[in-house]
Amino acid sequence: MKYYLLPLLLTLTLHAGHMNVAYGNASMNQFSKKDTMIVMDIWIQEIMKTTKHSATFFFYDSSTEMAKDFEERKLDLVITTGVEFVKSFEKSNLVKAFTGGSKEKHAEDIIVVLPAKKSLQELYSKKDPKVALQESEEIAMIYIEKNFFEKNKEAKIEYIKTRKRNAAILKLFFGKADAAVVTKKTFDFAKELNPQIGKKLKIAKLSTISARTFGFFHKDFNPEMAEEIRSFALAIGKSARGQQILTVFQTDKVVETTVKDLEPIGNIYKEYIALKKENNK
Template sequence: MRLYLLIAGLCFLFFPEPVSAEPGNVFRLGVIADTFSGVNQNDARIALNVLLEKKLKDDFQQDGAETIVYPDIHAAMQDTQNGKLDLLTLPTMDYIRIKNRIRMIPEMIAGIGPEKEQSYVFLVNNSSNIQSLSQLNYKNLIVEKGVGGKLALKWLDTLLLEQSLPESGFFFREIKQVDKSSRAMLPVFFGQADGCIVRNFAFETMAELNPQVGKKLKVLDRSPVFGSVLMCFRPGIKPGLADSIINFIQKMPDHAEHRQVLLLFQVKKIFRFTPEHLHTLEALLDRYEQLKQTSAKD
């Protein structure tokens, strides 16, 4: 049922109302796999494509749709460069790294949570008496899968390098990835794991639902705020089509059935993009590269 709601909602998300388009075109949607987790990618792609085909033919007079899930941004590079994709959903960290090499224009940013940008918290159990990162050497860590986990680990690697410690892959005995933030926090709560990194809003939500979580878990460190996911259009896409998609997505929180779709992605709102949304993440990546180069010389 959850998968059906997800696919049906995505169909209406991208194609909410009739907009004329030239016949002979196939609308191509690209999705980098890291932007979602907990859903069977192939099942989602097939079901979404079937629904998109009907919606496009009925309301857009286009020949059909093609939904492509790429394992990473490198797999999508050629299709973005030759203009094959009309819309691409990708992690902000990927966009920053390759923005000068792809022909896509960011128009929307989706915070994985209620705001356009999120902070992350490193949590430990209060009873562990852990006061600093250095005490976690050869301990185990839990992070979320997908874009959130990769952002969290990049922030963590930067913290470790700033303290002249090895990066996370060498510093921790094990780094486990899980589908949900609750599956990261609860093992730490029960003393089955040494630490976890989750989005701050997820921690605050769980602590509100269960005050014992807020009492037993301690914030060891907190990241700056980062945007997580961008939606980019192909240059030259029909303005009417692009505007229709943008307007509909921004109105999704006003409709209960559409809010359910957003919640499946842990998203409450999608905002118009401005370059300022990437500034803190760009600064983090620059800092990481500087520290990496310095440590390589030592």
């Protein structure tokens, strides 16, 4: 199971209090809800053997409903995508928390991948470009559409949606798409598995827009408890048990998430909406 679920696990490892934790389904679109629930139950039961801490988990299909419950203080910690926070949550209610991260700073940033011999100009000139991306990864769609609005507003993008990001890379590799919009980490890993991918494909554009998940406490959640949980989470890799947890969730470390981290996503979303209205789409 990927690091998207790690913040849920970390909330159970200290402090004998209770917390309501919400997870947006948009953040786990590579996994089924059933599989997620099974994995989380196994790990929760393991950790609950040695702690009095309790937490109730809620999975939301609707970011609007999740934001509403957060606003009404039914939730203490929310983990979802940056786009979901930008679109549906009041920033003044958000307090820094944490999420899974990578050693490389830009590993989760969105990139545009093209065939090695093709250029962005050629991509933007197409009337019906085929773009491969992970199903439900809204930030990838927003990013590529904004670029087309600016370069060729007449283009009609045909999306080739895949269950996982690496599958989007393969669609491009086998000539089923004109471009793939994934994360840098995905492309780097694909090249390691198959060096031919690195020879046949290239990163044509690297953004500063992160596709990772973000976690935030509610501003009215017990500040001492929030700080204790956050401090523990950020230091989890220092223990053998913590390293085991990070390995299982396939993440390098736990990183702090702040409201400022959402600014690049908020900016591109505003620009995208403005261009969409301007082009009547």
